[in-house]
Each structure stands twice: as structure tokens, then as C-alpha cells.
Amino acid sequence: MNLFLIAGEVSGDTHGAAVMGAFPGDAGIEFSGLGGPKMAAISPEKIEDWLADAAVLGLWEVLKKYGYFKAKLNETIERVLSEKLDAVVLIDYPGFNLRLAKQLRKRGYAGKLIYYISPQVWAWKRGRIAEMAQLLDLMICIFPFEKELYENSGLKTKFAGHPLIDSLAEKRANPPERESDLIALLPGSREREIEALFPAMLDAAAILKKKQPDLRFISTGANAALTDRLRELADAAGIELETAETAHEIMQRAVVGVVASGTATLEAACLGQPYCLTYKVAWLTALVARRVMKVDFLGIVNVMADREVVRELLQEKATGPAIAAELERLLTDDEARSNLQAEIAGVVAKLGEGGAAKNAAEAILAELKGHE
Secondary structure: OEEEEEEOOHHHHHHHHHHHHHOOHHHOOEEEEEEOHHHHHHOOOOEEEOHHHHOOOOHHHHHHOHHHHHHHHHHHHHHHHHOOOOEEEEEOOHHHHHHHHHHHHHOOOOOEEEEEOOOOHHHHOOHHHHHHHHHOOEEEEOOHHHHHHHHHOOOOEEEOOOHHHHHOHHHHHOOOOOEEEEEEEEOOOOHHHHHHHHHHHHHHHHHHHHHOOOOEEEEOOOOHHHHHHHHHHHHHHOOOEEEOOOHHHHHHHEEEEEEEOOHHHHHHHHOOOOEEEEEOOOHHHHHHHHHHOOOOOOOHHHHHHOOOOOOEEEHHHOOHHHHHHHHHHHHHOHHHHHHHHHHHHHHHHHHOOOOHHHHHHHHHHHHHHOOO
């Protein structure tokens, strides 16, 4: 059987490679497509590593490369139509992949269209769900609540479990002891997030330090340059900042923390970190987001629980005093901290028991074998 896979981001390359590696050796699968170095390493002759061009952030960056993406879309359509494929597997990356699915159907592609790692249309563009149901044969999702949403639209859906359960399994099995005086300040992996969020986190640290002088604060950047920037900002604010190699280490060592909205909040939850969530964007961006968002919460833990389990401090609430107040509450109230950890653990339990890539591979094989 021939599968054509498309991933356009580092995370998608990781998920795609995991699924490719999860197919049994006797399944006779031939892989081709577009991905990154991990996918290309499995099928070097047939999978093109295009991440240097594909993994762009922000509307302006996409617009600057509009000609490239249009040409790549047309090239991919012709490639899919010319090859004898059993299925196209679209991995996240909705801006490109949903357009591709639509154009393939317009051009008469009759093979299977399978989506793995659902785009978060449930948060922003629920109207797309009905359109996706018309285009796709199978949705493989990683959050349990997505299954009902897609199936209600008539789209066959399989919940595979979340890949974080697998990637963090060893760390979760062997956690270090939490340090009762250590507070995590995690402003995100991008420079823009650091500049927008870290000053308020440092302000909160200064407030807490005045009340409890023995407290320590720890952070890390996505790379050495960003870690240096965190130190610079901390030095300027008069805060002594410890650093660690990874955010995961911090999430397991710190007694409480503040975490920027994003994947890191789910990682923190999986690692048992009691935390509050914060985020801030330009006022116009926030205004538009509030108009189009279809969920009541930003943090995925809260979305899954359908209530505010983790305190969200967003926009005008993303201030030093507000962050300090929530961290102090969690720090000084053992029962509140313990209850939060228990509630977070309950949400994480809904993400499955592991084996996401294997479950996804099995779902793809079942879909293909059911219609041979």
C-alpha cells in the first residue's frame, strides 16, 4: 500500500515519523510525501524535507511566501494525482493541508483522505467541520472531545490518544522531588512572548520575594540566545534567576509556576506542575480573537474540563500583582495546590493510556483494509 504524508512543521514531522514507524513491518507500506528530517530519514528517496520553507510563523511571513506555497500546492496536487496512492495522510498544518484536500477532491482524487492531529477548528472556525466532513474519509484526533464534534458532522473519527503521554512517559514515571521554595516562570518559546510576558512574571517574582525572601525563581529559553535574554531581563529587574536545560525539568522541580498559553500548559499538566496560565497579545488581535473564539477558555486543560481548573490571567489581567496573587495562593494553601494537582491529573487521564502513534497507524490500516 502507498501512503502520501504531508507535515509542514517540526511537531508534525515528529508525529508523522512516529506513525510511520508504528506500522508493522509486514504491512507492506510504501511512504512518500512532504515532511521534515525525521520523516525523510525513514523514506529518504520519496519524502522531501521542506521544513525550511514550510515552517513559517505569522500572517506576514506566509504572505511573503505566497508564490512559493501556491506553486508547492499545485506541484503536490499533480504529484498525488500521478502516483498510484491508497491514501493521503494530512498531519496538522491546516492552512496548506485543507486547501490541498479541497483541490484534490475538485480534481477528482478518489483515494482516501485521512487527517491526523486535528486542526483546532473547534476553537476558531467550527464552520469548517462540515466542510471537512465532505472532504475527508477519516479524522484521527488526539483530544477526546474532538471525536464527538466530528462524528456529529458525519465524519468518521478515531481518538488515538495524545502523543505527549508517550513522549513524557519516562519522565512521568520517574519524577524528581519538588522543591518547596522554587517557582517556575515560563514565558513561552518565542522572543515575542518573552518580551510581552516575562516582565510581568518578573514583577510577580519581586512582589513574592518581598514577602518570602527565600523564594527562588527558575526559567529557560528554547535556545541559548533566548535563555540569555531571560537572564538579561531578570538582571535588569533585580531578580536572581536560575536556569535549567529544559522546561520539562523545571515543570517537575518547581512547586508552583506560571506558564504561557500553548503546548507548554499541557506539558505542565502531564508533568503534574501546579500552575496558572497567562498570555497577552496586541489589543486589536485580542479584540478579533474574542469575536471569533468558539470556546470559553484559552488553556486546553480548561477546554477539556469545560471550566476554569487552571486560573487564566489574560490581557489586562496578565499583570505582576495578579500573577503574584495566584502564585502566592497556590504556594501557601497546601489544600488548594493539592486539589489543583488532582484536578489536572483527572484531565490528563482523559488523554489516553499511550500508544498514540500505534493507534493512529492501526486506524489508517483499518480504513484502507475496510475498502480494498
